[in-house]
Amino acid sequence: MVAGSETNLNDTDAAAGHVNVLFFGQLKERLKCDKLTVEIATPLSIKAFKHMLVEQNPHWQSWLEERDVLCALNQTMSSSDELVKAGDELAFFPPVTGG
Amino acid sequence: MSISINVQTHDFSVGEQHGALCSNNKSDGAVVTFTGLVREFSSGDNVIALELEHYPGMTEQLLQSIAEQAQTRWQLARISIIHRVGYLALGEQIVFVGVTSRHRQAAFEGAQFIMDYLKNHATFWKKEHFKDSSNWVEFKQSDKQALDKWQSIEQDAIK
Numbered sequence: 001m002v003a004g005s006e007t008n009l010n011d012t013d014a015a016a017g018h019v020n021v022l023f024f025g026q027l028k029e030r031l032k033c034d035k036l037t038v039e040i041a042t043p044l045s046i047k048a049f050k051h052m053l054v055e056q057n058p059h060w061q062s063w064l065e066e067r068d069v070l071c072a073l074n075q076t077m078s079s080s081d082e083l084v085k086a087g088d089e090l091a092f093f094p095p096v097t098g099g
Numbered sequence: 100m101s102i103s104i105n106v107q108t109h110d111f112s113v114g115e116q117h118g119a120l121c122s123n124n125k126s127d128g129a130v131v132t133f134t135g136l137v138r139e140f141s142s143g144d145n146v147i148a149l150e151l152e153h154y155p156g157m158t159e160q161l162l163q164s165i166a167e168q169a170q171t172r173w174q175l176a177r178i179s180i181i182h183r184v185g186y187l188a189l190g191e192q193i194v195f196v197g198v199t200s201r202h203r204q205a206a207f208e209g210a211q212f213i214m215d216y217l218k219n220h221a222t223f224w225k226k227e228h229f230k231d232s233s234n235w236v237e238f239k240q241s242d243k244q245a246l247d248k249w250q251s252i253e254q255d256a257i258k
Contacts, residue, residue, distance in 0.1 A: 022154070024152060024153075024154055024222070024224060025152060025224030025226075026224070026226075026235040029235075072154070072157060072222075075154070075156055075157035075160060076157075091154060091157070093154070093222065093224065094224065094235070094238070095237075095238035096218075096219070096220065096221060096222055096223055096224065096238065097223065097225045097235075097236040097238055097239075098151070098153070098182060098194070098217060098221045098222075098223025098224070098225065099135055099182075099193070099194050099217050099218040099221070099223070
C-alpha cells in the first residue's frame with residue numbers, strides 16, 4: 001500500500017476504508033471492468049492510487065498510466081496530485097465525446 | 100430564471116420543448132433551439148447506430164453548471180438541455196439545447212456556448228456501430244477550438 005505523504009499516523013484507523021472506483025467508455029471495455037472497491041489504509045494521491053491499481057493488474061498499465069485518461073474524484077474533475085480518502089468515489093475515463 | 104436538465108433514453112419532441120420555452124413568457128423576444136441528430140457518415144464507414152454512455156450524477160451536475168455559466172454571461176431566462184443515452188439509430192435525435200432571451204444575439208450565443216461546453220466537458224462517450232464492427236469515437240480537436248474561442252472572448256472582455 002502506498003501511503004499519502006501528509007498522513008498523520010494517528011489517523012490511520014479513521015482513514016482506513018473503501019474507495020469506489022468506476023470506469024467509463026473505452027477504458028471500461030479495455031479493462032473489462034466497470035467498477036471495483038479498493039481498500040485503503042491511508043489517504044493517497046490519485047497518481048499513487050493508479051499505480052497501486054496497475055501493480056494489482058499489470059495488464060492495465062498501458063490503459064491507465066500511458067493513455068490520456070481523465071479522472072473525477074467525487075464527481076469533480078481532478079488532477080493526479082489530489083488525495084483519495086476512504087469513502088471517496090473515483091472515476092477514470094477517456095476524453096468525452098457527447099453532443 | 101429556470102434551468103431544465105434531462106438525461107434520458109427516450110426521444111423528445113422539439114415542438115413540446117419549444118412550446119415550454121415560450122409558454123407564459125411575456126418578457127423574452129427570442130427563442131433559439133439546437134437539435135443534434137445521428138449522422139449517416141462519421142469516419143468513412145457506414146454507421147448503423149450510436150451507443151451513448153454517461154456518468155450518472157456527474158453528467159447532470161455538469162450540465163447544470165454549464166447552463167448556470169451561460170446565465171452568468173448572457174441574460175437567458177429559460178434553458179432546457181436534453182441528452183439521450185443508450186442505442187440510437189441513424190437520424191434519431193441525440194441532443195437538444197433551447198434558450199430564451201430578451202434579444203436574439205444573447206439567445207444565439209448562449210445556445211452555441213452551451214453546446215461547445217457540453218461537447219468538451221459533459222461526461223458522455225459515443226460508440227459508433229457499423230455493420231460488422233464498432234468503434235469508440237475519439238475526442239475532436241475542433242471541439243476544443245470551439246471552446247477556446249469563448250475563453251479568448253472572455254479574456255478580451257477582461258482586458
